[in-house]
Amino acid sequence: MSEIIRSPIVTILGHVDHGKTTLLDFIRKASVASKEQGGITQHIGAYQVEHGGKLITFIDTPGHAAFEKMRSRGAQVADIAVLVVAIDDGIMPQTTEAIKHIQAAKVPTIVAVNKIDLPGIDKGVQLQRIKKQLSDQNVLVEEYGGDVPVVELSAKSGEGVDKLLEMVTLVAEMHELKGDPDAEVSGVVIEANLDKFKGPIATILVRDGTLKRGTEIIVNGIRSKIRGMLNWEGKVLESADPSTPVEVLGLETVPPVGSLIGKDQLAIVAKEQIIASLVEKLRAGEDKSLKLVIKADKQGSLEAIEASLEKFNEEEKLVKIVSSGTGDIGEADIKLAASVKAIALGFNVKVAPTATKIAENEHVLIRTYNIIYELLDEMEEVIEGMIRPGEIEEVLGKAEIIAEFPYGKNERIAGCRILEGGFNRSSKVRIVREKEIIGETKLKSLRKVKEEVTHVDKGNDCGMIFDPQVDFIVGDIVESFRII
Numbered sequence: 001m002s003e004i005i006r007s008p009i010v011t012i013l014g015h016v017d018h019g020k021t022t023l024l025d026f027i028r029k030a031s032v033a034s035k036e037q038g039g040i041t042q043h044i045g046a047y048q049v050e051h052g053g054k055l056i057t058f059i060d061t062p063g064h065a066a067f068e069k070m071r072s073r074g075a076q077v078a079d080i081a082v083l084v085v086a087i088d089d090g091i092m093p094q095t096t097e098a099i100k101h102i103q104a105a106k107v108p109t110i111v112a113v114n115k116i117d118l119p120g121i122d123k124g125v126q127l128q129r130i131k132k133q134l135s136d137q138n139v140l141v142e143e144y145g146g147d148v149p150v151v152e153l154s155a156k157s158g159e160g161v162d163k164l165l166e167m168v169t170l171v172a173e174m175h176e177l178k179g180d181p182d183a184e185v186s187g188v189v190i191e192a193n194l195d196k197f198k199g200p201i202a203t204i205l206v207r208d209g210t211l212k213r214g215t216e217i218i219v220n221g222i223r224s225k226i227r228g229m230l231n232w233e234g235k236v237l238e239s240a241d242p243s244t245p246v247e248v249l250g251l252e253t254v255p256p257v258g259s260l261i262g263k264d265q266l267a268i269v270a271k272e273q274i275i276a277s278l279v280e281k282l283r284a285g286e287d288k289s290l291k292l293v294i295k296a297d298k299q300g301s302l303e304a305i306e307a308s309l310e311k312f313n314e315e316e317k318l319v320k321i322v323s324s325g326t327g328d329i330g331e332a333d334i335k336l337a338a339s340v341k342a343i344a345l346g347f348n349v350k351v352a353p354t355a356t357k358i359a360e361n362e363h364v365l366i367r368t369y370n371i372i373y374e375l376l377d378e379m380e381e382v383i384e385g386m387i388r389p390g391e392i393e394e395v396l397g398k399a400e401i402i403a404e405f406p407y408g409k410n411e412r413i414a415g416c417r418i419l420e421g422g423f424n425r426s427s428k429v430r431i432v433r434e435k436e437i438i439g440e441t442k443l444k445s446l447r448k449v450k451e452e453v454t455h456v457d458k459g460n461d462c463g464m465i466f467d468p469q470v471d472f473i474v475g476d477i478v479e480s481f482r483i484i
């Protein structure tokens with residue numbers, strides 16, 4: 001892994017007519033002119049400019065509707081918000097709304113006081129008024145003891161725009177934004193539509209890792225292969241690293257704005273597919289029990305796994321351990337599994353290459369794990385699928401968010417009280433506000449007081465950290481559920 005400092009992603013917010021579009025246009029045009037190329041720039045929802053040798057990514061759809069849409073899907077896109085305030089108008093209703101969004105998202109902010117070229121304005125007086133109005137809304141500029149920079153500019157003439165870009169790079173440096181081009185790719189869809197000729201197209205802002213042409217990605221739960229990538233200058237790209245916006249071709253469907261792309265999405269789909277195929281295999285078999293050949297690194301872990309699997313056999317014999325032992329999964333294990341239609345499970349062990357070959361030929365499924373509860377959770381899902389055919393959704397638990405606490409740099413812990421049922425660390429969860437589902441996610445952490453736990457039941461309080469993040473508020477209901 002090799003972390004690099006990535007360029008900041010900036011969004012521009014503010015009241016209508018305060019000059020957001022003019023500012024975005026000015027910055028974009030200035031950049032094209034400075035490169036002395038009459039390139040065919042295209043609107044893809046974001047663009048990148050260079051300032052003092054450093055790149056800055058601007059999200060090209062101004063306004064907080066887009067900002068909020070993304071946040072509600074758990075996507076925190078912007079690293080820095082530029083709040084545009086027209087010097088003649090000062091703080092207006094949508095400025096206040098934008099401030100609320102910025103504060104909820106906890107993004108570093110720069111205030112851009114725009115239209116300083118307007119004649120007949122007492123700049124000094126107006127500026128003081130704006131700073132006072134901002135401080136009343138808890139946006140503390142330097143003069144009020146805070147750290148929010150204010151830049152005066154004219155988006156029309158361009159005066160002061162350089163200072164804004166300078167400030168953006170300074171704020172970005174202070175926050176040391178990091179990305180890892182070698183990490184698994186993650187990103188957010190910031191724009192998407194159906195093109196008559198090209199089919200579904202979407203602009204993806206890469207957050208981490210490198211997006212490459214030809215690779216498969218999961219967007220909004222649907223697997224697609226990237227057939228082509230273009231940047232905002234219409235240039236064909238082979239790869240896009242952190243903070244780069246790219247328009248991608250080849251998606252199977254048009255994803256909703258704010259859809260996440262990433263490792264988690266992959267893991268969810270991969271797991272769902274595996275479990276579906278497992279269940280299918282078992283249904284095809286004559287006898288309804290799940291047969292397992294288990295290999296583990298140590299006798300101790302083997303015993304723990306066997307004892308835990310026994311709980312599935314309390315009412316009915318659902319799991320049959322055909323054989324178990326320590327050491328890597330070898331040819332003999334696979335041959336045995338093939339003869340009795342079993343699954344080969346490995347815990348903290350490797351699979352011999354010859355065994356993989358035989359498994360492919362004999363259609364034996366091999367699953368390996370490093371964490372016992374993941375093994376158990378997956379087996380539980382398989383067993384559930386075996387005994388309940390058809391796809392049904394089952395709510396496993398309900399909890400109310402009664403408090404929130406900051407966690408790490410920009411995450412939050414939801415302090416929850418379990419009202420019904422229980423929560424497993426591996427459960428899928430969704431956040432419900434006034435009967436409306438505002439986001440679906442998974443648990444990154446489930447804790448009782450400070451201790452990480454795998455399960456919490458009704459009547460208990462616990463802390464949950466969601467991944468991907470969801471924009472929850474106190475009073476929301478968290479439901480854990482599963483689709484069988």
Ligand code: GDP
Binds near residue numbers: 014015062114
């Ligand atoms: P938005 O609704 O915030 O995107 O605002 P626009 O960028 O569409 O600007 C609204 C109006 O203000 C337009 O008529 C612009 O020409 C004008 N405008 C924007 N910036 C400036 C500026 O710096 N000076 C002056 N005088 N007018 C501006």
